[in-house]
Amino acid sequence: MNIVVCVKYVPDAQAERTFDASDNTTDRENVDGLLSELDEYAVEAALKLVEESEGEVTVVTVGPDDAADAIKKALQMGAHKGVHVKDDAIHGSDAIATSLVLAEAIKKLSAEAPADLVITGMASTDGTMGVVPTMLAERLGLPAVTYASELTVDGGKATIHRDGDTSTQTVEASLPALVSVTDQINEPRYPSFKGIMAAKKKPVQQWGLADLGIDAGQVGLDAAWSKVDAFAARPPRSKGEIVTDDGDGGTKLAEFLTSRKFI
Amino acid sequence: MAEVLVLVDHADGAVRKTTSELLTIARRLGEPSAVFVGTGFEAAKEALAKFGAAKVYRAEAPEVTQYLVVPQAELLAKLVEEKSPAAVLVPASTEGKEIAARLAVKTGSGLITDAVDVQAGDGGAKTTQSVFAGSYTVEATVTHGTPIIAVKPNSATPEEAPAAAADEVVDFAPSDLARGATVTDTQPKAASGRPELTEAAIVVSGGRGTAGDFSPVEAFADALGAAVGASRAAVDAGWYPHSSQVGQTGKQVSPQLYVACGISGAIQHRAGMQTSKTIVAVNKDNEAPIFELVDFGVVGDLFKVLPQATSAVEAAKG
Incomplete structure (x- = not known):
């Protein structure tokens, strides 16, 4: 089974994330980055599947030079090879353009060895839109089974469980298919020392837009179909009243709620 | 038009x-x-x-x-x-x-x-x-x-x-x-009788500080007619279902009132509730980051503070 996992290199959510004031895009220069935490679950899900049967896991990312770190982490976890699509023209791409680049990269990979399964995380931890997986499926003409909290592949079908608000569902799709997974699906492994050493020898291809037959005018900030007009740091919340419970903390809490008309 | x-x-x-x-x-x-x-x-x-x-x-x-x-x-x-x-x-x-x-x-x-x-x-x-x-x-x-x-x-x-x-x-x-993607089975969840988390005007959430006992959180929520949420720590510990998780990888809520009980307020959790209009917290640790966000906070044991507040709310409602 050939599995392609799409991953994203994101600014660390623990750091002070901000925007680049010159073009209103996410600041990726001055904030340390890493493999999006939610993508680790996708890598782990793919590794489990090939370990149970056989196959190869290819990790694809779109991003600047530093994004190679996201591929490296996935290779250290056990993925077999990587593809890094980078091109200066990609800077500022919206989700629509990102899905185009990923789709063309997967098509190029599939020309060599068809992908049976494309696995993604549920969302990135920076943009958090959660729409790229579905856009990718739309572009590849694949059925998408999304927000999987369990995944099994058997008899040419992918079957998932998804944990909804009012029900849990079982959903199945014939392969090839796209699956997005939640953080409930597994416990991602830490790279072992052996994995870290082995990753150094694993192949990583670098592709530009020309390799994918994409015109630079189709991607990037100028081609984005939505535009950030302004951004502003949220004013810090003014520090409220803090009381220490001396036996009447609950009463004081209720008094506060009454004063704000919640009771 | x-x-x-x-x-x-x-x-x-x-x-x-x-x-x-x-x-x-x-x-x-x-x-x-x-x-x-x-x-x-x-x-x-x-x-x-x-x-x-x-x-x-x-x-x-x-x-x-x-x-x-x-x-x-x-x-x-x-x-x-x-x-x-x-x-x-x-x-x-x-x-x-x-x-x-x-x-x-x-x-x-x-x-x-x-x-x-x-x-x-x-x-x-x-x-x-x-x-x-x-x-x-x-x-x-x-x-x-x-x-x-x-x-x-x-x-x-x-x-x-x-x-x-x-x-x-x-x-x-x-x-x-x-x-192409077929739903082959749907298992309805038991209705809690509480408002839906993302739509509720008031949300009361519990975290690690509950030690797995959500009963005071639920009682306070019911007195206020609120939905119940949970932090990732509480969900990962298996104390509350994932569909109730408030945070980056769970639900993002923006109610009129958010009450965080026994929740420290890590970035993961803040991502899900920071835009709430009024924020209240009860936590034993007076250095918990959640207190940086609150309009009103009580440093104390939620197992003492919440039942007292619940009684006061119920008394006020008559």
């Missing part, structure tokens, strides 16, 4: 509150036309009329609920082509965002997700989003195609504006691709 399509969120015709919010927002941009997919239209019609749907396009394809989101995206794409609406509004639920994603690619349109406000602007609908765990607000517009906007719950106060809700049946059959 240009039409604005609003995808109706409903269960067999029981219309959710988000739909009345979307209809209210749609009236700022043009004339709302509801899009109703599934069964139960007769039950839904009154609610749609009450909040201003001039028209309702409906496709009562009973099999639609067997498939994931693609049929809705295909129907909306057909309507976008035929009606050239000023915008399409969908709820920013997981399903709504997936529908919006497919619709954007199908129609060559820009997409904005998780809008917390939408207003009419010179260049079309002007949206506000809350990003980076609620630490920034962003104003954005769609510049290509038909603006497709996924709007978060509680982004508008529903306002009644009676309209005709004249229904028009749309001739529509899902494609083969739409039948």
